[in-house]
Amino acid sequence: MNSSVTLEWKAVCKVDEILPGTGVGVRLPEGQAALFRTRDGQLHALDNMDPFSRANVISRGLLGSLGGTRVVASPLYKQHFCLETGKCLEDETVSLTVYPVRQRGELVEVAVG
Amino acid sequence: MGFAFTLFNSWQAETVKGDIPMTKQKVLLVGHGMVGQRFLEALADRGGLDHYDVTILCAESRPAYDRVGLTRYFTERDADALSLVPDGFMAQPGLTLKLSTRVREIDRHARVVITEAGERLDYDKLVLATGSYPFVPPIDGNDRPNCFVYRTLDDLDEIIAAADQARIGTVVGGGLLGLEAAKALHDLGLETHVVEFAPRLMAVQVDDLGGGLLKDKIQALGVTVHTNTGTRAIVDGEQHRHRMDFGEDRHLETDIIVFSAGIRPEDSLARACGLELGERGGVVIDDYCVTSDPDIFAIGEVALWQGRIFGLVAPGYQMAETAAARLCADSEPSFQGADMSTKLKLMGVDVASVGDAHGQTPGARSAVFFDQSTGVYKKVVVSECGRKLLGAVLVGDANDYGNLLQLCLNQIDLPGEAAALIAPAAGDAPMLGADALPDSAQICSCNNVSKGALCAAIDDGATTVGDLKACTKASATCGGCAALVKQVLDSELAKRGVEVNNHVCEHFPYSRQEIYHLVRVGEIKTFDELLEKHGSGDGCDICKPLAASVLASCWNDYVLSKPHASLQDTNDYFLGNMQRDGTYSIVPRVPGGEITPDKLIVLGEVAKKYDLYTKITGGQRVDLFGARVEQLPEIWKILVDAGFETGHAYGKSLRTVKSCVGSTWCRYGVKDSVGTAIQVEDRYKGLRSPHKIKMAVSGCTRECAEAQSKDVGVIATDKGWNLYVCGNGGMRPRHADLLVSDLSDQQLIRTIDRFLMFYIRTADRLQRTSVWLENLEGGLDYLKQVILDDSLGIGDELEAQMQQVIDTYQCEWKTTVEDPQAVKRFKHFVNDDVADDNLHYVRERGQRRPAYEHERIELVQQEG
Ligand SMILES: Cc1cc2nc3c(=O)[nH]c(=O)nc-3n(C[C@H](O)[C@H](O)[C@H](O)COP(=O)(O)OP(=O)(O)OC[C@H]3O[C@@H](n4cnc5c(N)ncnc54)[C@H](O)[C@@H]3O)c2cc1C
Ligand code: SF4
Ligand code: SF4
Numbered sequence: 001m002n003s004s005v006t007l008e009w010k011a012v013c014k015v016d017e018i019l020p021g022t023g024v025g026v027r028l029p030e031g032q033a034a035l036f037r038t039r040d041g042q043l044h045a046l047d048n049m050d051p052f053s054r055a056n057v058i059s060r061g062l063l064g065s066l067g068g069t070r071v072v073a074s075p076l077y078k079q080h081f082c083l084e085t086g087k088c089l090e091d092e093t094v095s096l097t098v099y100p101v102r103q104r105g106e107l108v109e110v111a112v113g
Numbered sequence: 114m115g116f117a118f119t120l121f122n123s124w125q126a127e128t129v130k131g132d133i134p135m136t137k138q139k140v141l142l143v144g145h146g147m148v149g150q151r152f153l154e155a156l157a158d159r160g161g162l163d164h165y166d167v168t169i170l171c172a173e174s175r176p177a178y179d180r181v182g183l184t185r186y187f188t189e190r191d192a193d194a195l196s197l198v199p200d201g202f203m204a205q206p207g208l209t210l211k212l213s214t215r216v217r218e219i220d221r222h223a224r225v226v227i228t229e230a231g232e233r234l235d236y237d238k239l240v241l242a243t244g245s246y247p248f249v250p251p252i253d254g255n256d257r258p259n260c261f262v263y264r265t266l267d268d269l270d271e272i273i274a275a276a277d278q279a280r281i282g283t284v285v286g287g288g289l290l291g292l293e294a295a296k297a298l299h300d301l302g303l304e305t306h307v308v309e310f311a312p313r314l315m316a317v318q319v320d321d322l323g324g325g326l327l328k329d330k331i332q333a334l335g336v337t338v339h340t341n342t343g344t345r346a347i348v349d350g351e352q353h354r355h356r357m358d359f360g361e362d363r364h365l366e367t368d369i370i371v372f373s374a375g376i377r378p379e380d381s382l383a384r385a386c387g388l389e390l391g392e393r394g395g396v397v398i399d400d401y402c403v404t405s406d407p408d409i410f411a412i413g414e415v416a417l418w419q420g421r422i423f424g425l426v427a428p429g430y431q432m433a434e435t436a437a438a439r440l441c442a443d444s445e446p447s448f449q450g451a452d453m454s455t456k457l458k459l460m461g462v463d464v465a466s467v468g469d470a471h472g473q474t475p476g477a478r479s480a481v482f483f484d485q486s487t488g489v490y491k492k493v494v495v496s497e498c499g500r501k502l503l504g505a506v507l508v509g510d511a512n513d514y515g516n517l518l519q520l521c522l523n524q525i526d527l528p529g530e531a532a533a534l535i536a537p538a539a540g541d542a543p544m545l546g547a548d549a550l551p552d553s554a555q556i557c558s559c560n561n562v563s564k565g566a567l568c569a570a571i572d573d574g575a576t577t578v579g580d581l582k583a584c585t586k587a588s589a590t591c592g593g594c595a596a597l598v599k600q601v602l603d604s605e606l607a608k609r610g611v612e613v614n615n616h617v618c619e620h621f622p623y624s625r626q627e628i629y630h631l632v633r634v635g636e637i638k639t640f641d642e643l644l645e646k647h648g649s650g651d652g653c654d655i656c657k658p659l660a661a662s663v664l665a666s667c668w669n670d671y672v673l674s675k676p677h678a679s680l681q682d683t684n685d686y687f688l689g690n691m692q693r694d695g696t697y698s699i700v701p702r703v704p705g706g707e708i709t710p711d712k713l714i715v716l717g718e719v720a721k722k723y724d725l726y727t728k729i730t731g732g733q734r735v736d737l738f739g740a741r742v743e744q745l746p747e748i749w750k751i752l753v754d755a756g757f758e759t760g761h762a763y764g765k766s767l768r769t770v771k772s773c774v775g776s777t778w779c780r781y782g783v784k785d786s787v788g789t790a791i792q793v794e795d796r797y798k799g800l801r802s803p804h805k806i807k808m809a810v811s812g813c814t815r816e817c818a819e820a821q822s823k824d825v826g827v828i829a830t831d832k833g834w835n836l837y838v839c840g841n842g843g844m845r846p847r848h849a850d851l852l853v854s855d856l857s858d859q860q861l862i863r864t865i866d867r868f869l870m871f872y873i874r875t876a877d878r879l880q881r882t883s884v885w886l887e888n889l890e891g892g893l894d895y896l897k898q899v900i901l902d903d904s905l906g907i908g909d910e911l912e913a914q915m916q917q918v919i920d921t922y923q924c925e926w927k928t929t930v931e932d933p934q935a936v937k938r939f940k941h942f943v944n945d946d947v948a949d950d951n952l953h954y955v956r957e958r959g960q961r962r963p964a965y966e967h968e969r970i971e972l973v974q975q976e977g
Contacts (some may be wrong), residue, residue: 011724012943012944013943015945017943018680018943019675019678019938020679021679021680022679022686023943024677024940024943025941025943025949026943026944027842027942027944027945027947028940032942032949032951035943038651039651039679049951050958052599052967053694054691054951054966055693055694055951056695056941056949056951057595057695059681060683060686060687060691060742061654061683062653062654062658062680062682062697063651063679064620064651064652064653064654064656064657064684065620065650065651065652065653066619066653067619068650070651073653073654075682075683075684076691076693078654079652083243083748103433103906109226
């Protein structure tokens with residue numbers, strides 16, 4: 001991340017608490033994130049709130065790829081969101097906030113500030 | 114939206130009419146039946162509404178509906194579904210529809226029509242489309258209560274009401290409509306009889322041998338047929354309402370009588386105003402549908418052309434087109450007679466007749482194939498020279514209908530010996546591919562759609578039968594040509610180089626059926642292995658759950674074991690149905706809908722403790738809504754301890770086996786429907802399949818469990834179980850087909866084993882059994898061959914595979930609550946044990962439900 005603002009990192013869980021290919025919900029000081037671990041071990045964090053249903057369910061979506069874009073599918077109405085940019089593939093006016101994530105040793109950290 | 118649109122249009126219609134009243138001529142259409150509606154559509158299509166204001170006088174209380182599909186009303190009970198009038202159609206400027214308005218008189222000199230209510234309407238042009246009325250034979254007592262005819266929705270409503278109190282129903286007349294009426298009575302649960310004066314059924318369409326076979330088949334379905342039987346009088350019965358006296362001491366007692374002894378043209382208006390009629394009725398028309406009065410047209414079943422009445426809808430539609438064209442000063446098309454070939458399914462028996470079925474053409478010769486054991490009768494009639502097909506009769510197997518009809522209509526030289534056309538070895542029969550047909554070949558005779566018209570629609574982008582149906586109306590009326598339409602479509606798409614692919618998604622270039630095969634043959638046990646060997650990329654929300662389901666159908670591992678867990682969509686992952694606020698529902702299995710009071714109390718207590726919204730489902734169980742993800746294991750622990758198992762309401766798998774109480778309590782029950790339902794439900798619970806599966810068992814033919822709307826429906830008779838398959842309720846209802854009757858308990862289970870496994874092996878992703886069957890090449894007959902005759906030799910294998918799944922069954926919730934590792938995953942936050950703080954509820958009717966968006970905003974403000 002090449003940003004002028006200093007990021008405040010918060011440890012949220014151990015890496016092996018997330019089954020590869022799935023996600024978990026994360027409680028942040030403000031709001032919630034969906035934290036994913038892909039099958040090949042990459043980590044991504046997005047907003048947990050599904051903008052279409054306004055329910056906090058993104059963490060429970062299925063991971064996959066569509067035409068090379070890695071996505072999560074909302075479990076309620078099945079829209080796809082890009083794991084890297086948060087953009088909704090079906091409706092370009094909608095996107096999810098992306099949170100920076102990193103792994104330090106066993107721990108996964110999400111940037112909150 | 115639709116409503117607002119209609120309002121707007123009708124307002125517009127009024128103003129437009131007000132502006133230019135003088136330039137337009139007035140057309141009165143008498144009768145808004147099938148043909149009347151087609152006339153309006155044809156007139157509108159030709160721009161006729163710019164020149165004419167049309168007032169439609171409709172005696173019935175409903176606008177035009179699909180009379181051909183009338184019998185569907187018995188099962189669907191939905192009059193709107195039969196409507197032929199597209200939304201917004203009547204709102205077009207220039208159309209005024211008057212319902213429940215019967216015309217009493219036509220005054221041709223004053224050019225005025227007078228309705229029964231006394232309203233006078235003048236006309237420039239009059240179109241008679243009054244159809245026919247059912248002929249009721251002049252038998253003493255034919256006007257007793259509970260004597261009906263079979264023509265309108267109102268007739269059907271009366272029959273349905275009367276059937277409630279009745280046990281026996283009798284149809285007078287064994288023609289096409291009579292048999293359809295008999296089927297309806299049979300479906301209503303009545304002991305059904307058909308009384309026919311002639312020596313055979315369907316005397317008009319089929320010959321003696323075919324009629325005899327039809328009788329056997331129909332009797333086998335439980336309808337008693339009395340041929341060569343005339344009714345002398347109808348009097349009071351001893352056991353039942355009526356006694357039909359047949360003379361010579363023969364009689365029949367019955368509660369309901371439906372007359373279906375033919376139709377007569379509804380020509381009384383024409384007669385009274387002196388239009389030329391035929392000797393036996395019918396309004397005489399010329400090739401342009403004009404009657405003896407140049408300002409009056411007659412179309413449909415009321416019209417008589419060259420001495421003939423046409424009692425089918427297709428010729429009526431052609432007349433409608435002709436009359437509309439004439440009003441628009443077009444001389445094309447003219448009416449040139451019509452083909453009376455028909456194909457139908459009567460009580461599950463295929464019957465078809467093509468062209469000159471009785472071989473009345475001079476010099477005609479015929480060839481017959483008759484197999485009593487399979488119940489198939491086929492006859493072809495060929496010309497003296499043997500080169501042309503003149504007609505055909507098919508009973509028991511009408512798959513050749515499309516082929517024969519095309520040979521006959523297009524007068525194509527026969528590809529070989531006449532007998533070969535109906536030879537039993539279908540593979541060797543000289544088939545006429547869709548390619549061999551000329552562009553002018555008429556594919557759909559109901560709606561007069563040629564092959565050329567289909568090709569044009571395909572050029573315009575149609576790629577499915579549904580598309581073609583929507584834009585050309587092909588196969589939209591009787592459906593007899595659907596198979597042929599599909600053939601034309603496939604061959605045309607192939608010609609245009611369009612590859613019709615049914616790949617599940619971009620990661621697997623295979624259909625679901627092929628993936629199933631790969632998994633089973635390659636003994637693939639995980640998604641990773643499948644992806645590595647046969648796929649590409651990461652997978653997605655389409656192929657992952659599909660793979661999970663196929664793997665479970667084949668090997669039945671615990672769905673949440675590590676390699677499978679990441680494939681499950683959230684419902685399967687958390688073993689509950691996610692609701693709109695992200696919480697889940699809980700549906701314990703209640704096999705057959707039978708539940709002890711103690712267990713019911715447990716459900717009540719759990720619901721109360723966790724404040725779960727409680728609702729009874731259509732599948733005879735209890736649905737508890739609003740459980741948060743972290744509550745699921747503790748709630749299920751209580752339920753499992755009380756002896757409940759998961760109901761798999763979240764899975765594409767067996768849902769419920771609904772049952773009526775049957776012989777356990779019901780005075781009509783002939784078998785233990787509850788016991789059988791429980792046995793069946795216990796057997797197939799947890800079976801993963803391409804889509805959900807619903808079943809039902811009824812204890813007698815009254816069918817209180819609605820088994821015929823299920824994927825698998827079982828109905829008890831005194832001879833055993835009748836097995837119905839591939840029915841559907843829901844969004845696209847479909848009546849189930851009878852697969853086989855009179856099964857023993859053991860035969861029933863084996864047959865269902867085979868049927869289900871065959872479906873699981875061959876269906877596409879998310880394809881319910883109904884759609885699967887519709888797409889199965891060879892249809893029901895093929896299915897019967899595979900399941901009953903074991904034509905593929907896979908019967909034992911299917912049973913063995915099913916047994917393996919059954920032997921490895923485990924209740925996923927039991928396994929889950931006993932596994933501390935698995936329970937851990939049921940958390941909303943990985944880093945906190947608290948609940949999601951975004952759930953807001955409102956109480957309604959004494960229970961809780963998630964707040965709607967506007968309520969939520971208020972609630973959040975109050976809380977904040
Ligand atoms: C159960 C059933 C199954 C059928 N199955 C098939 C099939 O499989 N294939 C096939 O081709 N055909 C079938 N038919 C026949 C087909 O329905 C008719 O050919 C078709 O409906 C004829 O259309 P029509 O407009 O001429 O008459 P109708 O549809 O009968 O319409 C005539 C309308 O005029 C009204 N009317 C009569 N007199 C007056 C008056 N004085 N004032 C105002 N209105 C009046 C009537 O109430 C009626 O609504 C079936 C018919 C029935 C009943
Ligand atoms: S279907 Fe079942 S409940 Fe209905 S009458 Fe028959 S046995 Fe009784
Ligand atoms: S019919 Fe529609 S609203 Fe009702 S339960 Fe089914 S999906 Fe939900």
